Amino acid sequence: MFSISHPIQLVMGLIIWSGWFAVLYGLQGIGCNVAPPAAELGPWTWINALLLGLGACVTLLLLIAAYRCWKAGPDTSATEDSHRKFIARISGGIYLLSAVAAAAVTLPVVIYPPCV
Amino acid sequence: MSELRNTGNRGRLEQFDRVWGNLPGWGQLSAVNHTSVGLRFVVTGMVFFLIGGILAMLLRTQLALPEQDILSSNAYNQIFSMHGTVMMFLFAIPVLEGAAMYLIPKMIGTRDLVFPRLSALGYYCYLFGGIIIVSSLFLNMAPDAGWFMYTPLSGSFYSPGLGPDFWLLGITFVEISAMSAGVELVVSILRTRANGMSLRKMPIFCWYILAMALMIVFGFPPLILGSILLELERAAGMVFFEVAGGGDPLLWQHLFWLFGHPEVYIIFLPGAGIVSTLIPVFAQRPLLGYRWIVLAIILMGFISFGLWVHHMFTVGIPSLALAFFSMASMLVAIPTAIQFFAWIATLWTGRVVFHLPMLWILGFLIIFVAGGLTGVMLALVPFDWQVHDTHFVVAHMHYVLVGGMLFPLIAGFYYWLPHVSGRMPSDTLGRWGFWLTFIGFNVTFLIMHLTGLFGMPRRVYTYEAGLGWDLFNLISSIGGFIMAIGIAAVIVDVLLHFRFGRPARQNPWNADSLEWAVEMPVSPYNFASLPNVPTRHPLFEDPALPQDIADGKFGLADVSHGRREIYGSQAGTGKVMQVIHLPTNSWLPLQSGAIIAVVCLGLLTKSYWVALVAAVFAVLSLLRWSWHNGAHASSAPLTADERTDPPLHSRTFNSPGLWGMNVAMMGNGTLYASLLFGWFYLWTAAPQWQAPQEGPLALWPLLLSGALLTVAALVFRYAVGRLRAGNAKGMQGLFWISSVIGLAHFALLLWVLLSAPLQATELAHDSVLTVMLMYLLIHSGLSTVVTAMQAMRVQFGYVSVRVPYEPFVVWPLWVYTLAIFWLAVAAFVWLPMGWGGS
Helix, strand or coil: CCCCCCCCHHHHHHHHHHHHHHHHHHHHHHHHHHCCCCHHHCCCCHHHHHHHHHHHHHHHHHHHHHHHHHCCCCCCCCCHHHHHHHHHHHHHHHHHHHHHHHHHHHHHHHCCCCCC | CCCCCCCCCHHHHHHHHHHHCCCCHHHHHHCCCHHHHHHHHHHHHHHHHHHHHHHHHHHHHHHCCCCCCCCCHHHHHHHHHHHHHHHHHHHHHHHHHHHHHHHHHHHCCCCCCCCHHHHHHHHHHHHHHHHHHHHHHHCCCCCCCCCCCCCCCCCCCCCCCCHHHHHHHHHHHHHHHHHHHHHHHHHHHHHCCCECCCHHHCCHHHHHHHHHHHHHHHHHHHHHHHHHHHHHHHHHCCCCCCHHHCCCHHHHHHHHHHHHHHHHHHHHHHHHHHHHHHHHHHHCCCCCCHHHHHHHHHHHHHHHHHCHHHHCCCCCCCHHHHHHHHHHHHHCHHHHHHHHHHHHHHHHHCCCCCCHHHHHHHHHHHHHHHHHHHHHHHHCHHHHHHHCCEHHHHHHHHHHHHHHHHHHHHHHHHHHHHHHHCECCCHHHHHHHHHHHHHHHHHHHHHHHHHHHCCCECCCCCCCCCCCCHHHHHHHHHHHHHHHHHHHHHHHHHHHHHHHCCECCCCCCCCCCHHHHCCCCCCCCCCCCECECCCCCHHHHCCCHHHHHHCCCCECCCCCCCCEEEEEECCCCCCEEEEEEECCCCCHHHHHHHHHHHHHHHHHCCCHHHHHHHHHHHHHHHHHHHHCCCCCCCCCCCCCCCCECCEEHHHCCCCHHHHHHHHHHHHHHHHHHHHHHHHHHHHHHCCCCCCCCCCCCCHHHHHHHHHHHHHHHHHHHHHHHHHHCCCCCCHHHHHHHHHHHHHHHHHHHHHHHHHCCCCCCCCHHHHHHHHHHHHHHHHHHHHHHHHHHHHHHHHHCCCCCCCCHHHHHHHHHHHHHHHHHHHHHHHHHHHHHHHCCC
16 A cells, blocks of 8 residues: 555545645644634634644655656556556645645735634 | 347346346336336426426416516415425436436446435435325415424414425435435445446546446435424424423524525536536546546535535524635635636647537526636625525525526437437427526526625515616526427427437447447347446446347346346455345335335324324334335345355345445434534523433433443444354344343433433423433334344344355444444433533
């Protein structure tokens, strides 16, 4: 399953993204419920800092996975190896775009206060 | 008569007809063949489309001029609610499922879907559920709270009639059909492709349908759960969405849109799949950017699940959370754009011929781009606030759905019509149909953006003159009728072509994919022999392939054994590894569907004893169904000269049933996760959430019950492990032991539920807990019963070392039951205890 040519890699990047998206929304909600920061603090709150830190980690993880898959090279010939490279190559693209998506959905934490 | 039949192959093909054909007369109702079932879905869906279209015309007639009273406000509310409901649930999804069911086996080079009886059951659930929902119109008690049934409007206080019950029960019934189609299509695409058809060689349409089917599996359960909860609130007085008891009406919105937004893409993806299939054919060149499109499909399948809150931008969610969903909503434009650029590049580098289907594709490109752009506008929170609940949103939605689904669908109809009928449609009438529909659509909905921007709200049955909306509405209504005439022309064309269309030659559009290698009109078995397909363009590379297939030059060309057989292949590489034997015509799907319909009607009319008795019969019917499998005499009994290279699937550990079970458990797990979401959501967000000081469940009996469940599962696992090692000694006894311990667990858990002082009609806390316990009991009971059945099947010789596959199908159910039990204990007992609440 951890091989870059395993079909699960086709969706793993987006599963991680989905998990992160759920955590992002969930932590924001729970944080505001448990210990809501003062509105005057703007985005400079513990919730935003936590989400930003976690978001950076998830993005980095996805970028590393993308690089690992991308190294497989293009699938050009009609051999079984090309099937593996096909999986790895598309997975690399998906990891990369998942990283972009993870960074994009995290970005608002540097702008908005969490609970207003 | 097909061009492919000749004196050399006729006798053998007639033998195939006998094995794969439907029964005559009333026996047609027992058909399970994917071609028959798929076409039934499509035809039934089109009937519902006409009903939905008539409702739309009534709405436009009412709104054509200000201050009209052609329809009362009550009738108008029912009609707009039913228009959305019928179009979304009874037309769009089923008709696309039907098209996919019809096409997928033909495209992947096989003879049928992998669970044919499930397809047939799905159809009957759809048909009966659809009839129940539409009948409410004729009884003047149709739902009138919108197609999304928002609470509290749809609750029993504001909607005391049966309208919402028709919707909740009927839609849940229809969703059995969608879920079964989802499971069926996923497993068929992954496990039954032609030999050598690796994922890399799979037709692009199959990628789209694979994504759509998985999205159904994960997208529908939240709505199924929401519908169950709302019906329980309405019928049994439980509390989930009422603030006073600790519920929250916003929970309904979350559950609905967790389904509702992916639903848009569930509808769009097959439409885009048709576009990606047709554009290369009419551009006369292979699709450019195949890998990019695969990437875009997967991206879209996931990101579309992260957008649901953009339907809730005005409900008072903090700005930061709105921004998360706003970003996600804009991100989904990336995969859409990738596909558009690939389509444009294919057209640009090809030599486009504007046959009738291509005209509809052109209409799609124009309309869907416009709808996509207004979608990006609506993803911006301030703009959304401005136009929320106005006709701008109505216009956007129709541009996306009609552009993204209806236009490609009609293109697909025209493209594959010769496949079904063996005849070509009329080019003249077809072009009239296109232009009238295209012009009528844009006249109706382009102007409607302005109506919305000028402030006209949705869902109002009339409006005062002089507000600046009069002319816009009149133009939209005229456009609506032009569009209706266009659709009528298409329908007339399709109907007439069956009688007057000129006969089509084999592969009339010079396509490259396998579905054009079958006989025209299509035969019930698709392929008389199953070819190797090591290429993405089999008919381009070997134009003689259809004749070679018909002449029996490839695999499984012998049907003298009388079984329906297809290849089972590896999910990634497409290498053949087994022969799957499929069930033949069966009355079980109709029987089961009809009994489930009685359950639905019993609940609807509040005849709960009728519903309960029918539910018992439904379970018995489904268990009987499961009995007719594997080595049963009606399926593939053991013989002295068993096929070994490749073996029959029931003689292996890795059957399609195992895959079906795993995919079904994924959908089931989504329903469970939605229930957990509901629990945590109410706990953290409901304004008047109340939890009792002491947990209402008896802790030690609950834990003892869990220990029994764990032991039952471990005993079953031990038996399965021995079976894998080729040792069936004592297997029947182990299954009985597992079953008896499972029964003890069930009984104890039932006692925990019945003895708990739950106030399910007073507190949302107790209502959710009750539903969770019921859910656990259903799974525990099911695991116990099917394990007992396995023990009985060992006795009959249907499960043995030579036929080992069934216990491996049951094992994931035990794993799932065990997992949900302990997760529930953690979430409902330990976490609140640790938190200091109940």
